[in-house]
Amino acid sequence: MRLTFLGTGTSVGVPTIGCRCKVCTSHDPHDRRLRCSAMVETEQTRIVIDCGPDFREQMLRQEFRKIDALLITHSHYDHVGGMDDVRPFCTFGDINVYSDPVSEKSLRQSLPYCFKEHLYPGVPKISLHTIHPHEELQINELKIVPLRIMHDKLPILGFKIGKLAYITDMKTIPEEELDFLQDIDCLVVNALRFTNAHHSHMLVDEALAFARRTSAKRVFFTHMCHDIGLHEEVNKILPAGTHLAYDGLTVEVDV
Template sequence: MKITFLGTGTSQGVPVIACDCEVCTSPDPHDKRLRSSIMIEEEGKVIVIDSGPDFRYQMLRAKVKHLDAIVFTHEHKDHIAGMDDIRAFNYRQEAAIDVYATERVQEALKREFAYIFAEFKYPGIPEINLHTITLKPFLVSGIKFIPIEVMHYKLPVLGFRIGDFTYITDAKTISEVEKQKIKGTKILVINALQIEKHISHFTFVEAIAFAKEIGAEKTYFTHISHRLGRHATILGLLPKNITLAYDGLVLEVN
């Protein structure tokens, strides 16, 4: 299974324009982070987790020519705003795209993209097959996903375990019951927003503590704001089995 990090950043704490901080002005490509998303490729199937505002550019940058499904973690705009751009894959593949989301997230999609769900559809709008997911394991193109419920302040958000790979964004707290689904994973991806305290995201220190608790062979931090600091600087502060993910990073997972 091939995992590509399409984006490792976040809208949280990121100025839109005219920021002259050391991260925003860094020449290091590792510091250029689009909104968080990953792509999973297995036996010709292509699945994306979350389609944020940068989705179109992420697909172009990664030269993605086929898409089977999108799986959503939650309904915040930095995770769903790009769904309209699946229309290019509809056109190329002459087929609807499978979309997996909880009932709550589906309601948000119907509000944000009402034209997709209208009775009378405008020609050329995105075409999707909507699938409801819960906390029960489910299959996407034959690949087993185990949902992991984490709390994003007071909002339940889903992470996913796929074999020995676990992907979680937007976590602040995780129950002991849900942690049991994660333990034993070989590769863990977890959010690490910034150094300072935050109400709804793991901080740098909290993410390190969580990684040590889970004890994966390798942990990658994602959903990183510019407030965390430059990639090269932060690497020097991390234990050897924990590192920062970056846009374009590719992992081969058994």
Template structure:
């Protein structure tokens, strides 16, 4: 391992408190139930079969970070304490991951809302929300601060060290995020071998898998996600960003190998950050 990677691993494991990760949404771009669908999953009364768009809340004792901000964010945040976020991490610009940014405007009472994404994502946010940027802002718009980040460059937010990881969403490079021994990746199809050293020592993995069968051009299937989890040596893996074709929760969970769990909305994961 080169010197920079060694230094990075050292900084990652200076954390001593646990992380609380709440999966506020675990569904694919259209959510589950799917509009107009009458399949068993979409008609299920099991709350674990109802999935809002992917969002995760990561909390330490002193720091609160949101990963993505999709179009269901108002509904997802309504039951939670109204407290500021130290950062909003954006994986990429697709609507199901950024479509709820405007709904964060009430949090402007705490000060600027700090959004972190790669150069392309930040530019697109400016393009789709021009009314939030410029000299003469419309009264009441969310107070947004955009911060460009890059893969492998650690971001220090409160007591957290966050390392962006680059994965490929089809042909589109997007970001995943590592915090201590925890990593969150969504919308991945492939990952370069050069990224793997940045995932050494990961114990808890949240990663996307659309369904079991029928290959997709820009998303993993469950077998892909399981192979990836084994490749990096994750001890516990949670499957997110799934569609109704995954099947009923109770049936799909039975098909998961040891150490792999089908995540559901509202699931809380406690991660040892050391």
């Protein structure tokens, strides 16, 4: 199973418009971060996690093939703002979108033209499916377990797929969710920056402490803002087995 990081940036991306800091003016492509999204693929199956406003640009860089499932962590714009751009993939059939009830309601409100009885020609054909934490989802040969994550006071979803756990926009996690993270090899988790605490996102030290409570041998940080520092410099000081992810990075993970 191959994990591809489509985007590893926070809600405004990196570089940030108008900023002249060393990260935003860096010529290292690892320091350019589109909005947070990822893709999990096997020979038979493609799953996309979140569909932010950079989705079109992200998918132009990928092979054009069927999306078997689009998993939504939550309905904030930086995670669903590219939903209309799934239209080309409707060539392969309806796009099956899986989200919790709160995100499903939000998607119906933000994309009402996709869910009318009589659809305007050319609109994306989206089939919404409601999922809940711990209720196992089977997409072809891949088993997916939704996890409960807290984004400040907003309950959102993380996803366990085989030996991979993908978590973003987390501030805290219910204690019982840790039981689902004791047989993973690879953890993807958000780490906004090193200092200046945020009410709904973890800092690097918080993400490291969380990772140590799982069985993950490999940890990749995502959803990072420019304040985290230069990719090359930060990777040198992170603990062994922990890395800043970057747009386009691919990682092999056991199913």
